[in-house]
Amino acid sequence: MAQRLYLAGPDVFLADARDIGRRKQEICREFGFEGLFPLDNDDTVGRDAASIFRANCALMQRADIGLFNLTPFRGPSADAGTVFELGYMFASGKAVHGYSSVSTAYRARVGPGLESLAAPRDGNGYAIENFGLTDNLMIVRAILEAGGELTSIEENAGAADSASLAAFRAFRACLEAVSARTDIARAEKRRPSRR
Amino acid sequence: MAQRLYLAGPDVFLADARDIGRRKQEICREFGFEGLFPLDNDDTVGRDAASIFRANCALMQRADIGLFNLTPFRGPSADAGTVFELGYMFASGKAVHGYSSVSTAYRARVGPGLESLAAPRDGNGYAIENFGLTDNLMIVRAILEAGGELTSIEENAGAADSASLAAFRAFRACLEAVSARTDIARAEKRRPSRR
Numbered sequence: 001m002a003q004r005l006y007l008a009g010p011d012v013f014l015a016d017a018r019d020i021g022r023r024k025q026e027i028c029r030e031f032g033f034e035g036l037f038p039l040d041n042d043d044t045v046g047r048d049a050a051s052i053f054r055a056n057c058a059l060m061q062r063a064d065i066g067l068f069n070l071t072p073f074r075g076p077s078a079d080a081g082t083v084f085e086l087g088y089m090f091a092s093g094k095a096v097h098g099y100s101s102v103s104t105a106y107r108a109r110v111g112p113g114l115e116s117l118a119a120p121r122d123g124n125g126y127a128i129e130n131f132g133l134t135d136n137l138m139i140v141r142a143i144l145e146a147g148g149e150l151t152s153i154e155e156n157a158g159a160a161d162s163a164s165l166a167a168f169r170a171f172r173a174c175l176e177a178v179s180a181r182t183d184i185a186r187a188e189k190r191r192p193s194r195r
Numbered sequence: 196m197a198q199r200l201y202l203a204g205p206d207v208f209l210a211d212a213r214d215i216g217r218r219k220q221e222i223c224r225e226f227g228f229e230g231l232f233p234l235d236n237d238d239t240v241g242r243d244a245a246s247i248f249r250a251n252c253a254l255m256q257r258a259d260i261g262l263f264n265l266t267p268f269r270g271p272s273a274d275a276g277t278v279f280e281l282g283y284m285f286a287s288g289k290a291v292h293g294y295s296s297v298s299t300a301y302r303a304r305v306g307p308g309l310e311s312l313a314a315p316r317d318g319n320g321y322a323i324e325n326f327g328l329t330d331n332l333m334i335v336r337a338i339l340e341a342g343g344e345l346t347s348i349e350e351n352a353g354a355a356d357s358a359s360l361a362a363f364r365a366f367r368a369c370l371e372a373v374s375a376r377t378d379i380a381r382a383e384k385r386r387p388s389r390r
Binding site for chain 1: 205207208209210212243244245247248249251268269270271272273274275276278279280281282283284285286287305316317319320321322323324326328330331332333334335336337339340355356357360
């Protein structure tokens with residue numbers, strides 16, 4: 001049976017969210033996965049926040065793997081809902097992987113020009129994480145600790161448009177890497193054990 | 196034994212993070228709780244991202260309750276690390292509560308003046324969640340679904356300073372509410388069962 005992938009990300013807020021979800025699900029099928037796309041703002045007519053929350057949690061529970069679009073959204077970090085879901089799936093012991101159309105370090109986005117300082121601070125005096133990671137360490141380290149893939153491919157750098165937020169190139173590359181290791185795992189399972 | 200509270204929030208990025216952590220731990224003691232304050236940027240000298248991540252996860256596992264400072268940080272939503280931890284503790288079945296020094300609705304912060312629209316969009320055409328909640332629905336609904344307290348008290352509105360980000364007034368009010376229900380739970384436990 002095809003492994004189920006939960007497709008988390010700010011994609012749900014795009015004008016063409018449904019279309020983007022369908023395209024990502026098609027790419028999932030190419031690689032032999034079933035993509036689960038969260039229902040969200042695209043069809044909130046008649047749906048309240050509680051039912052969307054529960055539906056998303058149920059989808060995450062059904063999924064074997066979480067694939068997180070970590071492209072920064074309305075700030076220097078990934079979309080808040082996506083980050084919540086990463087914490088949720090990580091704690092649930094699911095496999096988690098991330099992708100983004102932005103490959104700069106978090107510290108470079110928050111404090112451009114301050115990278116050489118040992119303890120950089122932003123204009124408000126708030127410390128800027130200085131580990132060279134692409135986002136807050138809890139996000140990046142969760143994926144790495146879980147042995148996940150983290151794929152960044154710059155796409156229309158700086159443009160706040162639908163294509164760059166959907167991060168299709170990084171999505172495909174990440175899926176390819178996840179698929180390769182799934183294939184390896186399957187091949188290893190099939191390999192007769194030595195006696 | 197005192198219940199252990201994990202004190203999540205962007206407090207760790209403040210210039211006086213250690214002092215703020217200590218003050219919050221003192222307030223916890225006032226209410227009979229033990230406050231666990233995450234080690235983070237304040238003492239990154241000699242510590243790498245991986246060890247900080249693991250230490251924070253270990254603290255969350257030790258905690259009985261998560262208390263989340265959801266005051267917006269570097270954008271319209273709560274700090275990304277804090278949101279990850281909310282997802283983590285929610286999925287781990289821990290009690291979770293939130294507080295903030297900002298009480299406006301998320302949609303008002305992202306799209307001021309657009310509140311009357313049924314499906315508001317920001318300047319990039321991205322949909323703005325329109326449920327009247329103070330942040331992304333995954334954040335707010337997680338706390339409400341878990342039966343948690345959610346306390347917002349405006350403090351130095353709009354000022355990006357240490358005091359307003361620490362949200363001491365909302366912190367104390369939230370802790371008071373959590374403490375009251377813990378007392379009720381204890382009283383109920385002590386009450387002899389009818390025969």
